[in-house]
Amino acid sequence: MPSGRFKKVLIANRGEIAVRVISACKELGIQTVAVYSEADRYSSHVRFADQALCIGPAKSARSYLDQPSIISAAEITNVDAIHPGYGFLSENAGFAQVCETSGIKFIGPKPEVIRLTGVKEQARAFMRKMGVPTLPGSEGVLQNPDEALELAGQIGYPVILKASAGGGGRGMRVVDGAADLPGLFTQAQQEAGAAFSTPDVYLEKYIRAPRHIEFQVLADEHGQVEVLPERECSIQRRHQKLVEESPSPAMNDRLRGEMAAALKKAMATAGYTNAGTVEFLMDEQGKLYFIEMNARVQVEHPVTEFVTGIDIVKAQIRIAQGERLGDILRGPVEVRGHALECRINAENPETFAPSAGRITGFHMPGGMGVRVDTWVYTDCVIPPFYDSLVAKLVTHGVDRAEAIRRMNRALDMFIIEGIHTSIPLHRRILAHPDFQAGRLDTGFIGRMLSPEKAAIPA
């Protein structure tokens, strides 16, 4: 394993995050190697890296997910480390392991820690043990309605019954009070039995309109952990985040301090290193419940960078070089203002159908408090093989209101012609009175798109 400063890093990713990592490396004086599929031959990360290698055909399984190709590319270019970006191999413990055995530093947590965070039940059990709040519920299968009634009484209503084997809403019942429980319990069991051949159900606290709140953590390889201010990512459609911000309009300093303390302890105990994000649901009373941990850099990391001034990707690389967090952060973390991010996707803003194709006209907004992370340019082609993220538009303001107004004007000045984008959808979100007031939850998009349905938040 090379120690000390990296001379050369391979970026095992594509799109805006590959460009983001290349930028960080350039600023650290590190040479970069881009890898690309045949479909990405003309992508920006190929252009801006010091070296670029084609590693396979368009299909991810044979290029960006193909471990032997990537390790081979790393070996023939003689890199010290691999940055996996997000998605693809970023949370693949096996890949991290292969890097390690190949003598290449994987810029991320250790394989065993990635493995822990990947198994949700284990991660939750660990967090619970560490005193981080998780969603209360039954430890295993409920035998009968009485057992359910007793547990629900302890947890408090509403609760949700879920099929143990299930998914997709089958065998699920939201229970508002004790009177309804026995009947719904039987229904859930019957539906679960019919759908999954086992009638086993379990019970969990139900949050009707949760906010999605997450904490960015940075941990060095010497045991120091720092918890950065939270992001709120409640504006989602089918679990795809559309708008993120920091700080959350729903947080306060007391809760922030409590969470930071609990997470610092948990991360240190887990031996967590590098960057990661701990995701929570927040209920209507402002209480947080751990849901999962992402052991990689997050798409929405720029909002945290904008308010703290900390370069998270450079921090990742420097941590992997063995540097100490104290030298990287140089002083206490301070928040200035408010930041918003809109994920500009290549998709029809009404039908959400992906919209691949050639960008015939492209104009990026600039000016004060505006940041754009993208890989596209005039005349480039958005291939249909990968995710639809075209650009991240991030704004910063002295407060949330200014960040929103700035985002509005930046959206006005963002011109992408030739394909459909989600820009009109983002305009609608920003104009919504609930958004303006900071009344956010994961059901927001569903209500905005189908106001007639009093939809249960997804």
Place this chain on the structure above:
Amino acid sequence: MPSGRFKKVLIANRGEIAVRVISACKELGIQTVAVYSEADRYSSHVRFADQALCIGPAKSARSYLDQPSIISAAEITNVDAIHPGYGFLSENAGFAQVCETSGIKFIGPKPEVIRLTGVKEQARAFMRKMGVPTLPGSEGVLQNPDEALELAGQIGYPVILKASAGGGGRGMRVVDGAADLPGLFTQAQQEAGAAFSTPDVYLEKYIRAPRHIEFQVLADEHGQVEVLPERECSIQRRHQKLVEESPSPAMNDRLRGEMAAALKKAMATAGYTNAGTVEFLMDEQGKLYFIEMNARVQVEHPVTEFVTGIDIVKAQIRIAQGERLGDILRGPVEVRGHALECRINAENPETFAPSAGRITGFHMPGGMGVRVDTWVYTDCVIPPFYDSLVAKLVTHGVDRAEAIRRMNRALDMFIIEGIHTSIPLHRRILAHPDFQAGRLDTGFIGRMLSPEKAAIPA
């Protein structure tokens, strides 16, 4: 004169500053009117404004400098105010006066204050009276060498003898010590007499390698003045700034505090309102001497915006609406990190010949800590009629070193094809050991370009 919030503002300018002002108006919810010459029909400010009017042919004298056309445009679009940007009519006291008599608010200082700042000798005399240091020198023409010797003895060597009627270096002599003075005095008189038909010379303290340091001031219409942290703009070629930064590597908190106090008093006494910049030379001992005042927004204002988080153009508009500085700034001014600006000009980086024409390929850098202010886009045409500024590339970092490294990578990622730009020149400047070490003075570019000449700084 309309009072209270503006509904509509006309921007009497073009290029990046017009787009900058439109952005500020959009964020304040103010409608915008762009005016343009026939050469700028397809310029971004025309596209992004709510209304756009052609006011004349390409030649500035008949368009952007044509006061009747602009006032007429303001009247028929029924705007409340005019923002003049920089250059063109921005420091034209007569135009500010015409706006006032036409019932249109001029977003800038009052005509009489613009007039004062426009006459350099008056401005210097005023500053001297206010206790702001100016370059010491003779009050008027020197009668004989003895008078010069006595004064030079008081001021301290080196001093410079200048022709009263002169310019362009004729009749100028730098005097290093008393022994040389009589001879050089005679030479200067003779040269002045030959060149300007009058032998009158005067004497001033000479700064061999001055830094250019300037202070951004904001003053509301209720007497409150705020002095923002300084910018350093020593990287100049023929008085054209090429790289600016904030804060200056040569300043310290004590001097900063002293200057702020002196300038606050001076600005308040002068009845200065809106934004302005007070320019100084700094000698080798770190002493500052007032040279002139610019009664408008400065090209390089973004570096101050980046380190303070204060939107200077929005502040200008809000001040003109009669708002109080306390409400605009909301708390003490705090500096975070370091910011650099490179002025990317359409010119040959070696010969400095202007390079108008069509931009055939354009890619703007993005990502953390990068701001671009521009009006260009792929396939636009840079007209040959106006200044050569294509874009302002601004970077921010936790310290000067990071801002420089970030600028380097942003320059690497800034692609402008079809015309020559100053990007290669900026790379050279940034790579220079003196620049890296913060050893800056106005002779830097001359020495870098012609190292053989021990050139006297311009």
Place this chain on the structure above:
Amino acid sequence: MTVDEIRELIRLATETGVAELEVQRGEDRVRIRRAGFTSQEITIGAPAVGAFSGPASGVPFETSRERTEPPVDPNLILVKSPIVGTFYEGPSPDAAPFVSVGERVQPGKVLCIIESMKLMNEIEAEIAGVVESRLVMNGQPVEYGEALFAIRAV
């Protein structure tokens, strides 16, 4: 072509991710268009007319571009406003217009007034001809170079 061969081609199209595949063998012909690649999406390249060309929509002066295009007919001369201001058809609100459509004019004939900064600027005909159309409404603001009248030279 057998069903199996067609099935093979469909598999090929899906695997390779192409949008459309058309194969002809002798008189046999197969055309495969994959789901998600509707014909509407095929044509979405349309909105771009160069990078971006026009001012934002809703601009009151948006038609000025067309107005200043030279007319196809070389004998039809456009009288353009030399200044920014407000167009008036006559010397005062109650007076008759300086000219009417169909009227014959000589060089020097006053056609209208453009008011700019309280000054009334008379705009005169520069050629002899017949006023074929008036392109601006009374009291309407006009920008520099905006066409006011079309005059057919005679």
Place this chain on the structure above:
Amino acid sequence: MTVDEIRELIRLATETGVAELEVQRGEDRVRIRRAGFTSQEITIGAPAVGAFSGPASGVPFETSRERTEPPVDPNLILVKSPIVGTFYEGPSPDAAPFVSVGERVQPGKVLCIIESMKLMNEIEAEIAGVVESRLVMNGQPVEYGEALFAIRAV
């Protein structure tokens, strides 16, 4: 035309980045339209020769684009690397190369080894022909799809 030939054509279309490819051989005809390309754009040859097209200069692999261009001569077949790795001309440093230029090869003949992750992958000829040129130096790193040999079909 066989499915394998069509697959080859699709690969060609993808590699070269054309939007649409139509091939007629006698009575057989194939038309491929790639995903993400509108029908107006059929005539655009290479992708993005506008804004910026190549990787940064000084890239060691910068010539790969030319190498993957289809050869003008239809009988000259390029053998391309199916994986990323290091090219070796022979089974060991001291051994003779598997093939030499001018040699006649049959399908299945080992041409070279690509080492990838300590594994030696033998690359075999797929057609019968004469080795016209070797395009890679011994010990040189190769990327996916990089041309290794040109073989003239006989």
